[in-house]
Amino acid sequence: MSSSSKSRGRGRARPIQSKETDTPGGLQDYPDSEIASFISQGSEISDVPQQTSEAIPPDEQSRAEKPRRGNPPKVMPGAPRGSGVKGITSEFATMRVGSSSGRSSSRSIPYSSMSEPQPQTTEKQGTAGDPVNIIANYIKILTKPQWELFQYHIEFIPNVENKRFRREIISQHRTKFKDVAFDGTTIYTFDDFGDFPEFVCSHPATSEEIRVVLRKVARNSPDSPIFFHLANLIVRKLLELSGMKLIGRNYYQFDRKIDLDRYKLTLFPGFMTNVNIYEGSLMVNVDLSHKVLNKTTVYQRLQDIFSQYQDVKHAQDTATKELVGQVNRIVLTTYNSKTYKIDEIAWDRSPLQTFPMRDGSQCSFIQYYEDKYQLKINDPGQPLLVSKPSKKDRRAGVNAPFLLIPELCCVTGISDVMRSDFHFMKEIAGHTHVDANTRYNRLRQFVTDIHQNYECQDELAKWNLKLDTDLVKFEARILDAEHILYFDRSVRYNYNEADWSRDGRNMRHISAKSLNHWIVVFPGRDEQISLGLIDALMQVCNPFGMHVEYPYIQQLVNDRPESYLQALKDSIPRNTDLVLCVLSNNRKDRYDALKKFLCLDNPVPSQMVLTKTLSRRNQLMSVATKIGIQINAKLGGEVWGVQIPTKTLMVIGMDSYHDSKRRGASVGAFVASTNPTLTKFYSRVIYQRTAQELMDGLAGCMKGNK
Structure with a gap:
């Protein structure tokens, strides 16, 4: 119902996380026979997500016809003209950024067929502006290893899904698998085991005989693209050796935690890292990260909600609204420091429920946590939290959801109520929004801690690597402010x-x-x-x-x-x-x-x-x-603009979205400037049938509508 009125005025009034695969799983959509039993321990090494940058929205740009500054633009030799766009689009259509499984195809490419990185020939330095000395959050890797690394894909027969069990199985042959890096599916080693070696091991939990089959994939030198993946594994191993603990994707210093008792929160400082080639040198990109952990468990929060309402159904709806599906509703399990996103609350289930163990016996949640972690669950009538498996879990064969105990889960992040509290946000910003000097000192201490840790130095020496003792320093230039x-x-x-x-x-x-x-x-x-x-x-x-x-x-x-x-x-x-x-x-x-x-x-x-x-x-x-x-x-207006040196420039942006619910369904987005001052834009959406990052319809986008 609505009421309308015509008011005064002229005329008529009319904008993860990887989850461990050994937590007990199951939900009403899955029969009891399919309930999986998974619990996770240990810190597993995972890839650091690539950083992305946001494009400046078109509503902050505008048109201004001004004389060109500098010399006329030079046309590069061989640049496409006219119908040459067809040649570009045909090549774009064949480019893919990964297969449908999401794994890099380079793992199966021999090093002999891989092209080595080409030296940088284009000079990117300018001359305008005032020079200034600055420090960047990068650490140089000083030595270039000279080793040859053998890469093996590993298969367990019968299959072992849990990474911790896989590591324990591999460790049974320590004399064979020495000085190796293992990410769960691939082993990197200095030793040549042959093309298809096999080993017999026993399952650490069931004592079942396990065949470990290795298949040689490639022989890699430090110039191989595979080295970046290995280097990231090594750096994350350094974080673990220096005493940090993995929460989600990043490592945090539990010994330097900050307690905010007034708000019942704990702030853990940590670091995010990524290894790659920057400006022609191999470097470690490192930056600060913070994890906020609520000292209040999910169970205590549920108790608070139910104490406010007499109607049970209303209380359940309120709890579901607050805890389920929100971006900041990530919980951390207190027994193994793993994070999970709450997708549902199973009100009809409790810790008294049983699930099948690997040996075929039935075990209740209460008994399981008491035997496994020596944790006593006090309320047997509490509901269970449901976390659906991620893409990574599903690739590993885990299709049943994870069931978590509210008593053993703490909420991470900051709630909307806290965000609206000015005093709280000011206090937490004092710890997370640090100035340049504080940031440098903490990153510098990070480097010092690694150099003073003997285990870290041994790990680096094993791979013939050496880190610089300070962050990268270089000369930059301060440009004049642009005319708006x-x-x-x-x-x-x-x-x-x-x-x-x-x-x-x-x-x-x-x-x-x-x-x-x-x-x-x-x-x-x-x-x-x-x-x-x-x-x-x-x-x-x-x-x-x-x-x-x-x-x-x-x-x-x-x-x-x-x-x-x-x-x-x-x-x-x-x-x-x-x-x-x-x-x-x-x-x-x-x-x-x-x-x-x-x-x-x-x-x-x-x-x-x-x-x-x-x-x-x-x-x-x-x-x-x-x-x-x-x-x-x-409405299509142009707010402001800046002087653009060339009048023949077009800026194009492209991205794609892959629907996880509908396999093979993707949407491509295309946007391009249409005037010399880059203040007007043409946009188009294309629906795709395959998981391509660069869409087949690029030619249609470039031609536009007549």
């Missing part, structure tokens, strides 16, 4: 702040669009805040060059998603320029439903605004200014 170009004036911002928002409040945009027919939708209790936003927008948009009529208002009786959708279905005419929705909170289901309707079902530009953003009256004009800029950009 508006319609008839330009702004040179404060270099130290890199912020020109104050100057831009009264600047006319390069190209301004009008809001003649737009709709504002809000709950009745937020009427005053919403009307204040409308008045503020009409004031701040006028200096931008935007003509804004008073909107058509839709007032709702509540803030449920269906109320918004019904109001929009009843009130959006064909000529609507924009729909602005005022939301009481950031509920994901409501936001997703509104964006789906306004982007797919009834395409129209939209702007979502939270009431908490508008609640501070003294900041309303500043907030309205930023919203007005966003609206102009969404």
Whole structure:
């Protein structure tokens, strides 16, 4: 239900984690016969995720026709012209960034067929600006090993899924497998065992006979691409030897934890690392990382929720809403420091439930944890937490979900309530948002700890590697601040702040669009805040060059998603320029439903605004200014621009999304600038049938629509 009214104004009123594979698993979707029994121990080495960078959104760029600076652009010899794009697209279509299994195909390529990295020939240094000496968070690997490394794929018959058991099986032949690196499926060793060696071992838990079959995959030198994977394994081994513990993907210093007793939180400092070639040298990229652990267990949180409600069903719904599916709802198991994402709460299950052991016997959760970890579960009636297996787990053959005990799980991360607490965020930022000197000192201490640890030095010596004693230092240049170009004036911002928002409040945009027919939708209790936003927008948009009529208002009786959708279905005419929705909170289901309707079902530009953003009256004009800029950009306007040296440049961005629920279904996204000042863009979406990163439809994207 909604009520509409026509208000004052002119005219008509119209934006992991890898989980260990030995935790007991099972859920109602899986029969008891298929319930898996898995529990995980030990620190397993995993690859560090690659860092990505965000592209500057198009709404922060604009058009400015200015004289070219410098010499005319040079066309590279052999550059494609005209129909030459066909040659590019045909090669793009054949490029893949991995097979459907997600594993690198280079593991099976002999070193003799691998191309060595080519020396860098292009000089990337410029001359403009003032020189300055800086330090980067990189550590050079000084020595280049001269060894030859044999790479073997390992197979266990019958299959052993748990990595810890695999390591224990391998360790039974210590005399054979000495000085090796093992990531669970691949062994790197200095010794040549032959092409297909076999060994007989016994399972550490069941004493079952296990055949270990090795298959020689490649002979690698330090110049091989495989070396980067090995180097990452070695560096992560150094972190483990230096006393850090693995939580999720990164290692943390438990001996240097910071207790925030006031908030019942513990902050663990740690590091994230990655080894690769940077600027022609092999280096370790290292940066700070922090893990926040709540001292309150999930069980205690459930008790708090149930004490607030007499209706059990209401309490269950509240607990599910708070603990299930949210990005920050990652739990850490206290007995092995592993992290899991909560996907469901099994209210109909309890620790009294039994599951099959590897020897065929039945064991309850209570008995299992008491025998395995000497942990006593106090409440046998508590529900179980469900964590679905990740892609990595499914590749390893683990299809049953993991079942966790609330008593033995602590919530990681920061809740939305904590994020809204200014004093808490200020206190935690004092530990996590460190200045440059503090960051350097902590990274420098990281290097010192490795050099002073004899086990770490022995590990490096085993692989004929040596780390530098300090971070990389080099000379950089401070460039002049760019001129920010508006319609008839330009702004040179404060270099130290890199912020020109104050100057831009009264600047006319390069190209301004009008809001003649737009709709504002809000709950009745937020009427005053919403009307204040409308008045503020009409004031701040006028200096931008935007003509804004008073909107058509839709007032709702509540803030449920269906109320918004019904109001929009009843009130959006064909000529609507924009729909602005005022939301009481950031509920994901409501936001997703509104964006789906306004982007797919009834395409129209939209702007979502939270009431908490508008609640501070003294900041309303500043907030309205930023919203007005966003609206102009969404309508196709151009806000500001910078001088582009060349007039023949096109910037193209591409990405792809692979749907994990529908195998083989992928979506490719393409965006490209369409004018010399890089302030207008063309975008297109392509649906793909295969898991390609560079889509077959690139030629169609480049040609666009006539």
